[in-house]
Amino acid sequence: MTEAALPLVLRGVSYAFGEGELRRPVLRAVDLEVRPGEIVLLTGPSGSGKTTLLTLIGALRAMQEGSCRVLGQELAGASEAQRVQLRRRIGFIFQQHNLLGFLTARQNVAMALELAPGRGERERLAEAGRMLAAVGLGDRGESMPDQLSGGQRQRVAVARALAGRPGLILADEPTAALDRQSGGEVVRLLRDLARQRGVAILLVTHDPRILDLADRIIAMEDGRVVPAPQADPVRTG
Amino acid sequence: MNALTRPAPAFGPAPDLEPALLPWAPERMGEAPPPAPAGAPARRRFGPVEALWLPLRLAWRQLRFEKARLASAIAGVMFACVLVFMQLGFRAALFESATALLSAMRADIFLMHPMTIVSFKPEPLPRLRASQALALPEVAAAVPVYLTQATWRNPATGVRRAMQLVGFDTEAGVMDIPGLAPLTEALKRPDTMAFDIRSRPEFGPVARLLGERGPFEVQLGHRMMEVVGLIEIGPSFGADGNVVMSELNFRRVVKERLPSQVDLVAIKLHPGADRDAAMARLRAILPPDVMVLSQPQLVQHERSYWETATPIGFIFMFGSLMGLVVGMVIVYQILFSDIASHLREYATLKAMGYSNLYLGKVVLGAALLLAVLGFVPGFAISVLLYDVVGKGTFLPLGMDAARGFGVFGMIFGMCGLAGLLAMRKLRDANPADMF
Known part of the structure; x- marks a missing residue:
């Protein structure tokens, strides 16, 4: 497979906050590739630049230096409109569920489908219902987010991230706000659904309990990707 | 538990991924776009x-x-x-309501002194102008209109209050006021007048008294006048109530007033005459102490006083x-x-x-x-x-x-x-x- 066909290719990406003397580099010449269907965990201490990297890849931030190709779209010099377009093809999962409190679970999932024209309301809601069933919440479609437990909300967020048939999933510590059991369930669900669809996942985490899910673990320190002892696919049985 | 069945992803074609299902857009990479899966939504904009x-x-x-x-x-x-x-x-x-009185006066054309800024403080113009207006063939009739205020004694309580008086030739049919037509005969009699039913209630229960007793006398100014009927004008800023009477009766009430000094002239045109053309001709023949106005213009003139000269x-x-x-x-x-x-x-x-x-x-x-x-x-x-x-x-x-x-x-x-x-x-x- 050529490099162009990879969902994610970073070459020499650097990023700094601030100007002049206050300039503080957070990313230094990061190279990274994610292959189709691969599940990559990004770990490292706070301040190592993981989150900044994720926001760059997610087209939430303008690039400064280097090249970042996400799903075939070069982000260096991309316009705001191009970045908005790209975000529609990426599924985001946040630390908090960030569901819209005034919509039901099903309507929240359907929000990911309303971005693409060509489907009627009935189809969108049916598809959202199927996504909720896939995360095991088929019977909670009409619940408001505040009637759901933390784990259920995060599962709705997973359904929402996957509903738009994204080419890449970015997750930022999706288990941080959850207890051990529900956190593990959510991430396994995410992995299984992504595998079925052949979608790559880039997941930032501090949580050692979910390291075994990864095809590959990348450690970051001080804005650089460092060789990590677990950088090989974990294959414990 | 998570033993992978496929080899660790390596560089090279991933055999288990069908190109048609690639979730990103191959056309952006210069590859031939895969055939669109059946039923896939076409890339188009929202309606x-x-x-x-x-x-x-x-x-x-x-x-x-x-x-x-x-x-x-x-x-x-x-x-x-x-x-x-x-x-x-x-x-x-x-x-x-400020323009109620003038709005109730219906005639084709009005003549007014250009220095009159508001109807309750009129600048008189010579009565002669009414006769001069008749020089135009399209003018059928022209009648002078007198305006003034006098006190009215409430027939029930005896309290006196300022009342607007309108005097003109009510028989000539030049100027109409709502409710006036059936009263023209009665108003020919000496010392008669028509009372504005929409006057403020402080003037007394005139309508009720008229219904109970028929025409009755009320003191207006220093004269006893007979109320013979009701018309409809409405109170305005300048006056809380109105009475209409014939020109002759007006002179009887307001003795100090010179008949040659009129406040307005109402003009009636022959049927079918062009009003705007007639107004233009009147402006041409009449001296500059006269302003020629249509009825809406007259109302607007009054209104613009309240709009601009008051806050x-x-x-x-x-x-x-x-x-x-x-x-x-x-x-x-x-x-x-x-x-x-x-x-x-x-x-x-x-x-x-x-x-x-x-x-x-x-x-x-x-x-x-x-x-x-x-x-x-x-x-x-x-x-x-x-x-x-x-x-x-x-x-x-x-x-x-x-x-x-x-x-x-x-x-x-x-x-x-x-x-x-x-x-x-x-x-x-x-x-x-x-x-």
């Missing part, structure tokens, strides 16, 4: 209805969710709406504007706090690929929904208040379609502006800060 409907629906769902906030926003818009309606209603009613117009425009500003601030506050308390959700939507334009449409949609939701009850309350207040103040308060649409436009604009201001808060919903 205009859907592009407006979906954000509007999201706005409505958000508004609906917080009932208390929605209620206070609607109350704010309603308040502004009622305030503007009342201000504009009072303004129109005052101008309308009435300004006061009510200012009141309306304040209502709109207060309403706008309320709507802005509601929308602003709505956005501020949902920044994370808005940022999430942005991260999902919703554009600023879309979210702007949501905020503006919410503003315009509030406009509609607040206007409807505000309109209903205003109609009710017009009725109640109109009856209490004898002001001609009435809702008309033009004012209804006008105020709706103002409320719509007010909410739209508030929405545009609140939209700036959306910039703070930065998805890069979400991670």
Whole structure:
């Protein structure tokens, strides 16, 4: 497979906050590739630049230096409109569920489908219902987010991230706000659904309990990707 | 548990991935686009209805969710709406009542002295001008009109009050006043007059007395005059009540008045005559101490005095504007706090690929929904208040379609502006800060 066909290719990406003397580099010449269907965990201490990297890849931030190709779209010099377009093809999962409190679970999932024209309301809601069933919440479609437990909300967020048939999933510590059991369930669900669809996942985490899910673990320190002892696919049985 | 069946992903074709299912767009990479899977949505834009409907629906769902906030926003818009309606209603009613006397005088053309600025302080013009106007062949008749004020003694209580007197040749049929036609015969008799039924009640229960006893005498000025019938004019700023009488009876009441000094001349044209042409010719032949006006122009002349020479117009425009500003601030506050308390959700939507334009449409949609939701009850309350207040103040308060649409436009604009201001808060919903 050529490099162009990879969902994610970073070459020499650097990023700094601030100007002049206050300039503080957070990313230094990061190279990274994610292959189709691969599940990559990004770990490292706070301040190592993981989150900044994720926001760059997610087209939430303008690039400064280097090249970042996400799903075939070069982000260096991309316009705001191009970045908005790209975000529609990426599924985001946040630390908090960030569901819209005034919509039901099903309507929240359907929000990911309303971005693409060509489907009627009935189809969108049916598809959202199927996504909720896939995360095991088929019977909670009409619940408001505040009637759901933390784990259920995060599962709705997973359904929402996957509903738009994204080419890449970015997750930022999706288990941080959850207890051990529900956190593990959510991430396994995410992995299984992504595998079925052949979608790559880039997941930032501090949580050692979910390291075994990864095809590959990348450690970051001080804005650089460092060789990590677990950088090989974990294959414990 | 998670033993992988396929080899660790390596560089090279991934055999288990069908190219047709690649979730990103191969056409961007210069590859041949795969055949579109059956039923896959074509890449096209939203229709205009859907592009407006979906954000509007999201706005409505958000508004609906917080009932208390929605209620206070609607109350704010309603308040502004009622305030503007009342201000504009009072303004129109005052101008309308200010010109009630002149509006009730129906004739084709009027002559007035150019220095007359308002009808209750008229500058007299020579009676001769009425005869001169007859020089034009299209003029059928011209009658002088005398205006003055005299005291009227309330027939029930004996209290005296200033009354507007209108004297003209009531038989000539040149000038009509609502209700006057059936009274022309009775008004020929000496010392008779017709009373304005819409005069303020302080003048006494004239209509009731007339019904009970038939024509009866009332002291007007220093003379006893007989009320023979009722006409309809309405109180104006200059006078609380009106009586109409023949020219001769007018002279009997107002003895000091020179008959040669008239206040207005009413002109009737032959049927089919061109009024504008006749007015132009009158201007050409009459000396410059005469202003030639049509009836609407006469009313407008009076009205412009109240609009420009008094602060009435300004006061009510200012009141309306304040209502709109207060309403706008309320709507802005509601929308602003709505956005501020949902920044994370808005940022999430942005991260999902919703554009600023879309979210702007949501905020503006919410503003315009509030406009509609607040206007409807505000309109209903205003109609009710017009009725109640109109009856209490004898002001001609009435809702008309033009004012209804006008105020709706103002409320719509007010909410739209508030929405545009609140939209700036959306910039703070930065998805890069979400991670």
